[in-house]
Amino acid sequence: MDDSVGQTVETNTQNITQQTLVLDELSPQSLYAKCTTLAQNLWWSWHPEVTNLFRDLDPIRWRQLDHNPIALLAEFTPERLESRAAELVLYSRINQAHRRLKEYLSADSTWSNV
Template identity: 85%
Template sequence: METGSKSLPGTQSVSSPPHLPLAPPRLIELSPQNLYDKCTALARNLWWSWHPEVTNMFRELDPIRWRQLDHNPIALLAEFTPERLEARAAELVLYSRINQAYRRLKEYLAGESTWSNVHAGVLGSKPVVYFSAEFGIHESVPIYSGGLGVLSGDHIKSASGLGIPLVAVGLFYDQGYFRQQLDIDGYQHEEYLQSRVEALPIEPALGANGEPVTVQIDTRSGPLFAKVWKMSVGRVSLYLLDSDVEGNKPDDRE
C-alpha cells in the first residue's frame, strides 16, 4: 500500500509550508543594540589592545576620530548611537568580525587549558599580588610615564596569557603622563591633560555587600582614604587606588 498525500478528483494536493519563526535568531543577534553592546564589551577589556585585528576593527569605524581620540575605543563608541554603529558596520561588512572578536574574548576568559592550570595548578588557591606605581597597558589609558609602567603592563598581559591567577594593584592618576612640545629654542613645554573617568575602561570596585570599596591607608601624617577602580586586562584584574576622596587633605587629593 502506497503511503503519501492523496487528493480528491479535480483537486491538487498542497504541501503545508514549514513553520517559520517570526524573528530569526540571527536578526536578534545582529540588532543595533546587541551589536553596540558587543563592541562595548570588547572596548572595556584591554584584551583588544594586544590583538591588532580587533584594534583595526575599531579604527575602521572612524579613522580620523580614532586618531584624534588617542586610539580610545570607549571614547569613540560614545560618539555612535547603536543605529549609526549598525549602519557603519553594514557599510564596512564588520558584522562577522565583531561577532568573531566578541566570541574569541568570551572563549579566552572562560578558557581553562592555560599554562598555569596545566603546570602550576596550586597557584589557583594562592593568587599572586603584583604591586606597581604605574601600569602601561595602552596609550589610551594614561596612568604611566615611562619604562617601569610599560614593563609592569607587559607583566600582567603575560600573566593573563598564561592564566596565572594574578591580582594587580596600582595608583590612579587623573592626569597621567604629559604631552611635551619643543619651542624654537629647544625648550620643553609640558601639557597635562585631565582624564575623563567615563572614557576609561574602569569601573568602581565593589565589595561583598555590593557597595563601592574605599580603603584606609595609615601614613605618618594621618589616615589617607582611597576609592578603588577596577580595570580588566584580559584575565587579570587591575585595581587602582584613587585618593581624590572627600575627607582627604587637598594635597592628598591631587
C-alpha cells in the same frame, strides 16, 4: 496528539528560536553591546585585528581620541554603529572578535586566573 505533529511543533519552535537569535545578533543594540564589551576589556589591545576594527569605524576620530575605543563608541548611537558596520561589512569581524573574547574569558588558563 500525533507524535509527528508534536515533533513538527517542536521543530518549528526551535527554528523560530534560532531565527530570533540570529536576528538578535544583527540588531543595532546587540552589535553595540558586543563592541562595548570588546572596548571595556584590554584584550582588544593585544589583537591587531580588533584594534583595526575600532579604527575602521572612524579612522580620523580614532586618531583624535588617542586610540580609545570607549571614547569612540561614546560618539556612536547603536543605529549609527549599525550603519557604519553595514557600510564596511564589519558584522562578521565584530561577531568573531566578540566570540574570541568570550572564549578567552571562559578558558581556565587566562592571566587573571593565575
